[in-house]
Amino acid sequence: MLLETAPLAVDLLFVVTVVGTLAAVLAGASRAAARAGPGARRGVRVAAVAAGGWLALTATLTDHGFFDDFSALPPHMLLAVGTPLLGALALVASGRLDGLLAATPPAWPIGVQAFRILVEIVLWRLAVAGVAPEIMTFTGRNVDILVGITAPIVAYCCFVRRSWPVRVARWWNWAGVLILLNVVVHAQLSAPTRFRVLFTEPATTFIGDLPYIWLPAVLVPLAWSLHAASLRQLRSRP
Numbered sequence: 001m002l003l004e005t006a007p008l009a010v011d012l013l014f015v016v017t018v019v020g021t022l023a024a025v026l027a028g029a030s031r032a033a034a035r036a037g038p039g040a041r042r043g044v045r046v047a048a049v050a051a052g053g054w055l056a057l058t059a060t061l062t063d064h065g066f067f068d069d070f071s072a073l074p075p076h077m078l079l080a081v082g083t084p085l086l087g088a089l090a091l092v093a094s095g096r097l098d099g100l101l102a103a104t105p106p107a108w109p110i111g112v113q114a115f116r117i118l119v120e121i122v123l124w125r126l127a128v129a130g131v132a133p134e135i136m137t138f139t140g141r142n143v144d145i146l147v148g149i150t151a152p153i154v155a156y157c158c159f160v161r162r163s164w165p166v167r168v169a170r171w172w173n174w175a176g177v178l179i180l181l182n183v184v185v186h187a188q189l190s191a192p193t194r195f196r197v198l199f200t201e202p203a204t205t206f207i208g209d210l211p212y213i214w215l216p217a218v219l220v221p222l223a224w225s226l227h228a229a230s231l232r233q234l235r236s237r238p
Helices: 008-036 038-063 076-094 098-102 107-128 145-159 166-189 214-234
Strands: none
Touching: 008 038, 008 098, 008 107, 008 214, 038 098, 038 214, 076 214, 098 214, 107 145, 107 166, 107 214, 145 166, 166 214
């Protein structure tokens, strides 16, 4: 189901952010795979197909109102977030990506998180339009824009200029994990479920419609997965 109350320019910016971020991640992985070997290249192709399939599946389910049902148990939104997140984290933890990560410049998984700046601009504009609650923006309780702003700075200072120690990148990753968790918790607590605690106006229902289902189903799991991949990559660095 399309969210018809959001400004068209904001919708387009969000779609461009989703597609552009996925394309950037896959392009970076493809460059690293070229150095890592044929097995890694096949893995990146599989990941590209899986990403496209997941976008299509979540869009289809949304069009049929699946994610508009906030009373279902288990929560349908939990399936949207948890399915790709658990899959990606399991893949990182298994060590199957270690060869690819070894061939990836350590600045890249951090720097690409700058996409979160655009996400926060979209959320702010949705709140101004009365579509999203202000609590989900940087004028409320969401400071995730700081992660996006500092991402290229940390990447440059830690791994290009090398003026900061590697532990700064580790701290930044853990801070990013916790800040994003804060956003997800506030979104859940202000959604119209039986577990609702924050009675914001409006409720956080916009994430059940197109194209914003891709916020919990794509961008949130991707951000956490990039943090996990970076931490795994930095584990072997002095």
